[in-house]
Amino acid sequence: xxxxxxxxxxxxxxRGQQVTLSCSPISGHRSVSWYQQTPGQGLQFLFEYFSETQxxxxxxxxxxxxxxxxxxxxxxxxxxLELGDxxxxxxxxxxxxxxxxxxxxGEGSRLTVL
Amino acid sequence: QKEVEQDPxxxxxxxxxxxxxxxxxxxxxxxYFMWYRQYSRKGPELLMYTYSSGNxxxxxxxxQVDKSSKYISLFIRDSQPSDSATYLCATPSNTxxxxxxxxxxLQVKP
Numbered sequence: 001x002x003x004x005x006x007x008x009x010x011x012x013x014x015r016g017q018q019v020t021l022s023c024s025p026i027s028g029h030r031s032v033s034w035y036q037q038t039p040g041q042g043l044q045f046l047f048e049y050f051s052e053t054q055x056x057x058x059x060x061x062x063x064x065x066x067x068x069x070x071x072x073x074x075x076x077x078x079x080x081l082e083l084g085d086x087x088x089x090x091x092x093x094x095x096x097x098x099x100x101x102x103x104x105x106g107e108g109s110r111l112t113v114l
Numbered sequence: 115q116k117e118v119e120q121d122p123x124x125x126x127x128x129x130x131x132x133x134x135x136x137x138x139x140x141x142x143x144x145x146y147f148m149w150y151r152q153y154s155r156k157g158p159e160l161l162m163y164t165y166s167s168g169n170x171x172x173x174x175x176x177x178q179v180d181k182s183s184k185y186i187s188l189f190i191r192d193s194q195p196s197d198s199a200t201y202l203c204a205t206p207s208n209t210x211x212x213x214x215x216x217x218x219x220l221q222v223k224p
Contacts, residue, residue, distance in 0.1 A: 004157070033211075043158075043202065043214035056210050090157050100206040101148045105157030 002026065004106035006091050012112045018079040021109045025072050025093030031055075032074040033103065034066060037088040046089075049074055078111075086113045115140055120203055120215030129224050133190040137203035137215045140184065147179055149188045150202040152217065158202055162188065193222045 005024040013019050025032050033056075034046040045058040049068035066076040072093075078085055088110050092103035120137045127133055135149075146165045150158035162177040164170045164186075170177045178187040186203055203215040 035212075035214075042216040043204075043212075045211040045213075048210065058211060092157075099146075100210050101146060101163060101204065101212060102160055103158075103212065105159065107155070107157050 004091055004093050004104055006089075006106035006109050008109055009107065010110045010112075012114060013081050014114050015081055015083060017081050018077060019081060019111060020075055020077045021089055021091075021111075023074045023076075023091030023093075023106060025074070025091075026095075026104055029093035029095055029104070030072050031094040031096075032068055032072065033092045033094070034074070034076050035090045035092065036060075037090055037108070038086075043090070046076065081113045083113050086111060116216075117141055117207075117213050118203060118205060118215040120218055122216045122218060124219040124221060126221045126223060127193055129193060129195060129222055131193050131222070133188075133193050133197070133220060133222075135188040135190075135201050135203075135218050135220070137186045138184055139186070139205060142181070142184065143208060144205040146205065147177070147186050148204045148212075149175075149177055150204060150214075152200045152202060154199075161201075190220075193220075195222050195224050198222050 007022045031050045033048040037043045048056040052068045063079045068074045088108040090108045092105045118139045149161045151161045152158040164177045167181045174191045176189040200217040200219045202217040204212045
């Protein structure tokens, strides 16, 4: 069974640009969460989607947005990039019927903002 | 104050040592706890999951929760170089998101 797939794995952008990251969850998983990981702040929750609806949102500015498609694939977008947005963005999916804590993570998309 | 605190290390031990990794949390409403392991350039993977106070053992790994002191621990017996990774404690908030500790980087030297 394929794991969580994130694309692209690495990308470099400049300040002011926007970026879109993609996540394909494990087949059959309908819940997709996004986390930002930085050396200073660790892993921080961005948002969670289930059946194309955002169920939870973390404390990030409105420049961070996401969506989920009918096939459970998810995208997140960051507009007007800032240097501080440089981070590893992790997507995770959860099996149906499993508790919040049991997440399967992808390998992440490493964003560098210059 | 962060809701889950974890010493980032790094922690370096010789092969075969017993490793103790620890976290504290602030909210007594947190009910269950997880330990994730993250290898370099990889995403975190769930290692252990505990619901209540006491110990839970899985092979060389033991997770311990002390709710009276809001303290959670992960012990690794007979540590191996392949255990070198970052270990993250986590707990679900009442809104459903996972709250992670900072992560402790462990290096096991042969």
